[in-house]
Amino acid sequence: MKRIVPAIALMLLAACSQAPQEDSPEPQALVKLAVVGRQAVGETIRLYGVADSGPGGRADLFAPIEARFIAIDAPVGSAVQQGQAIVRLAPGPTAMLDMAKARSDAQAADAAYARAVRMRGDGLMSDADVETARAAKASADATLTSLTGRSLTLRAPRAGYVESITGTPGDLIPAGTSVVTIGGTGAIRAHFGVDPAFVRNLRTGAAIAIMTAGNGRAIPARLSAVDPMVDPQTKLAAAYADLPAGTTLRPGETLTGDATIKGTQDALAIPYAALLDDAGQPFVFVVVKGTAHRRDIVAGSSDGAVVVVTKGLAPGDQVVVEGGTALDDGMKVRLR
Structure with a gap:
């Protein structure tokens, strides 16, 4: 005899056979926090300059007369x-006219002196007249020698390096112009131009990372002097750094330097590690009661370790400094 199980009983049996469902745990991220506060924040600026041997190790070579720049033998x-x-230089147009006049004056003075000597022999001139003619001859000869007797090939007064050359072949150079600067073989320093807007915040002793053209390795150094006077030609102030012993740089070599300038006032700042970016929009995650919330901010200057925040945060906010890249807005967090 067959037993017929009612449909309602089968439904109850199926329901009892299923295991109870548990709610899946809400995802959490493991993070580290930092508290937003106020502090003096520096700023890293890039400076451009050259290596030189300092004022005590240089020698300048000048154009003795107005001259035409002919050639460079040692760049x-x-x-x-x-x-x-x-x-190598050659006499300029004005110098050539001066030489021609000096030759003419010297020839006239020589002739006047010879005439005075003859006339003295004839008793027609006194010894004083002859002495006056002789002095005039000596002065004219000296002037001619000063214009024609100087070498126009500028040579190194001592061993060293060619630090700078003013002008190029074909240029006309006024008399007394410094044409060549020779650097010595002693200690080399870095000489940087500084925007006058930044120079007041640079301090002697500030750290600077110096790099040469084509070499990414930084040479750590400190500023040895800061000159706030603005050069009338470059419109820049100057800063100097003594390079470490054994640095193989030559005067005239192009340098860049990343220097840290100190902030003058306290600023709201966060660790640089807290800063995130979304298509150019800087943001951070702020944790409130165990939940991370995205907060868009306006970032200011930075010294590489901390960054100024001008909008978006308040003192005492807790920002994520580790684990932020794994967060989504509204995610629960646990502290490391």
Whole structure:
């Protein structure tokens, strides 16, 4: 005899056979926090300059007369020995006129002196007249020698490096112009131009990372002097850094330097590690009662360790500094 199980009984049996469902746990992220506060924040600025040997280790070579720049025998950066030719010059137009006049004056003075000697022999001139003619001849000869007797090949006064050359072949150079600067073989320093807007915040002793062109390795140094006077030609102030012993740089070599300037006032700041970016929009995660919330901010200057926040945060806010890249807005967090 067959037993017929009612449909209602089968439904109850199926319901009892299913295991109870548990709610899945809400995802959590493991993070580390920092408290937003106020502090003096520096700023890293990039400076551009050259290596030089300092004022005590340089020698300048000047154009003795107005001259035409002819050729460069030892370009900037060349190592030179004492007496080695660096630049060749030739007399300029005004100098050539001065030479022609000096030759004419010297010839006239020579003739006047010879005439005075003859006339003295004939008793027609006194010894005083002859002495006056002789002095005039000596003065004219000296003037001619000063204009024609100077070498226009500028040579190194001692061994060193060619640090700078003013002008290029074909230029007309006024008399007395510094044409060549020779750097010594002693200690080399870095010389940087500084925007006058920043120079007041640079301090002697500030750290600077110096790099040479084409070399990514930074040379750690400190500023040895800051000169706030603005150069009338470059419109820049100057800063100097003594390079460590053993640094293989030559005068004239191009340098860049990343220097830290100190902030003058306290600013609201966060660790740089808290800063995140979304298509150019800086943001952070702020944790409130165990939940992370995205907060868009306006970031200011930075010294590489901390960054100023001008909008979006308040003192005492807790921001995520580790684990932020794994967060979504509204996610629960646990502290490391």
